[in-house]
Amino acid sequence: MVTWEFPPRIVGGIARHCYGLSRALVKKGHEVYLVTLDFPGAPLYEEVDGVKVYRTKVELGHPDFIVWTLLFNHFMEKKIAMASKEASFDVIHVHDWLTAPAGISSKHYLNRPLVSTVHSTEVGRAQGLHTPSSYLIDGLEWWLTYESKRIIVASYSMKREIEGHFRLPQDKIDVIPNAIDPEQYEKNVDRQAIRARYRVGDHERLVLFIGRLVPQKGVEHMIRAVPKVVKEHPEAKFIIVGEGWSKGYLESLTKSIGCEDRVTFLGFLPDQDLVDLTLSADLLVVPSSYEPFGIVALEGMAAGVPVVASNTGGLSEIIEHDRTGVLVYPGDPKSIAWGINRVLSDPAYSNYLIQNAKRRIAEIYSWEAVAEKTLKVYEAAEENSPT
Amino acid sequence: MSMRIPPIPDETYFLCMLHNIGAIMPERSLSIEEIAERTAMDPSKVEENLRKLISSNYIEINVVGGIKRYHVTINGIRKVLSMYS
Numbered sequence: 106m107v108t109w110e111f112p113p114r115i116v117g118g119i120a121r122h123c124y125g126l127s128r129a130l131v132k133k134g135h136e137v138y139l140v141t142l143d144f145p146g147a148p149l150y151e152e153v154d155g156v157k158v159y160r161t162k163v164e165l166g167h168p169d170f171i172v173w174t175l176l177f178n179h180f181m182e183k184k185i186a187m188a189s190k191e192a193s194f195d196v197i198h199v200h201d202w203l204t205a206p207a208g209i210s211s212k213h214y215l216n217r218p219l220v221s222t223v224h225s226t227e228v229g230r231a232q233g234l235h236t237p238s239s240y241l242i243d244g245l246e247w248w249l250t251y252e253s254k255r256i257i258v259a260s261y262s263m264k265r266e267i268e269g270h271f272r273l274p275q276d277k278i279d280v281i282p283n284a285i286d287p288e289q290y291e292k293n294v295d296r297q298a299i300r301a302r303y304r305v306g307d308h309e310r311l312v313l314f315i316g317r318l319v320p321q322k323g324v325e326h327m328i329r330a331v332p333k334v335v336k337e338h339p340e341a342k343f344i345i346v347g348e349g350w351s352k353g354y355l356e357s358l359t360k361s362i363g364c365e366d367r368v369t370f371l372g373f374l375p376d377q378d379l380v381d382l383t384l385s386a387d388l389l390v391v392p393s394s395y396e397p398f399g400i401v402a403l404e405g406m407a408a409g410v411p412v413v414a415s416n417t418g419g420l421s422e423i424i425e426h427d428r429t430g431v432l433v434y435p436g437d438p439k440s441i442a443w444g445i446n447r448v449l450s451d452p453a454y455s456n457y458l459i460q461n462a463k464r465r466i467a468e469i470y471s472w473e474a475v476a477e478k479t480l481k482v483y484e485a486a487e488e489n490s491p492t
Numbered sequence: 493m494s495m496r497i498p499p500i501p502d503e504t505y506f507l508c509m510l511h512n513i514g515a516i517m518p519e520r521s522l523s524i525e526e527i528a529e530r531t532a533m534d535p536s537k538v539e540e541n542l543r544k545l546i547s548s549n550y551i552e553i554n555v556v557g558g559i560k561r562y563h564v565t566i567n568g569i570r571k572v573l574s575m576y577s
Contacts, residue, residue, distance in 0.1 A: 109577075169512065317577070
């Protein structure tokens with residue numbers, strides 16, 4: 106498995122996905138060699154629940170991101186070649202464009218089939234292709250899908266997107282949803298103490314956002330909804346968890362609409378703190394404008410927190426409106442406020458959503474099921490020609 | 493649904509460059525002169541960006557042999573990665 110993100114190098118959902126999938130494959134009796142990038146404090150080699158994790162040190166640098174990406178792929182190829190002396194790989198599985206060059210060249214020199222998971226696309230993330238770098242990333246994404254024997258996506262909306270954009274045959278793409286570890290959320294926490302740690306009083310209602318602070322996540326629209334929520338629920342307090350390049354803009358926006366006393370930016374939180382905070386929240390908002398899957402919605406559902414999410418992409422497939430959560434119009438603060446107010450105003454409705462959502466998680470979104478489906482894709486990739 | 497995407501601030505691009513040239517831990521930290529050389533930027537501009545990023549905890553300073561050297565913090569790395577993931 107080749108990925109640029111693996112814990113503790115966590116930014117978005119890719120790290121969590123690779124962590125969950127690789128461990129589940131090992132649990133099923135398979136050997137997983139995972140090649141990723143180094144991170145301060147993490148060892149260059151370790152075994153994580155049986156997964157052999159090789160972290161690549163990037164020995165050369167360049168200020169340009171694309172040049173740097175191509176450089177780190179070179180060092181990853183070297184690492185993959187080294188690992189291939191210890192074991193004979195059956196399949197090479199690459200996650201997103203960032204590690205595409207290393208995966209593609211490994212496919213050719215190891216003569217093994219390549220499987221790729223497309224977590225998102227440049228054209229979706231950037232809402233179009235506006236710069237030379239965007240065009241190159243889009244090209245690398247196409248190249249990865251072309252070279253892959255099988256392609257995995259997490260939602261039907263993503264399948265439609267890449268089928269159309271990269272002109273791919275539909276029978277080359279498999280839809281396997283993301284998953285979570287529901288056991289992580291099966292614990293009792295001292296809600297009062299945790300809320301106090303983040304300065305949320307007993308009488309206040311904690312509305313949570315978790316995600317990267319980038320435009321596609323729609324945090325701006327949620328912040329613009331805050332005055333409309335506070336008007337009906339002055340006890341609502343919004344906590345925003347995550348890092349991202351638009352953080353400064355979002356903090357300024359919060360101040361400019363006079364909501365800084367109702368909105369707190371926490372930055373990045375370690376996983377355990379994140380679980381505790383989620384378990385202590387009254388509501389989780391996923392206001393994305395573009396969301397190929399939306400693993401954070403699953404985490405909220407597993408934690409027993411009602412979820413208000415945009416009716417877009419994978420979120421529309423995870424959440425059944427009025428049954429397992431509330432779907433609102435993407436990019437529409439009025440609609441987001443409506444969804445939040447609806448849940449905060451009706452505890453019985455909130456409880457109904459929570460119970461339905463928990464059942465749904467247990468039925469569909471387990472890593473064991475995802476590993477089982479992924480193994481079937483690997484088998485299909487190995488059939489007939491090796492590459 | 494189209495979005496109004498705010499421009500990426502200059503200091504974020506600068507942070508990205510510092511990350512890409514490898515200054516991501518104390519032992520790989522760089523002086524202002526070294527950063528200016530490797531990024532082809534004016535030292536005064538480098539200093540200005542560093543000041544902003546230090547105040548946001550995305551850059552840390554360590555002093556080696558009386559010279560201030562700078563590297564990207566773990567939060568800074570996460571900010572950079574959010575641009576491309």
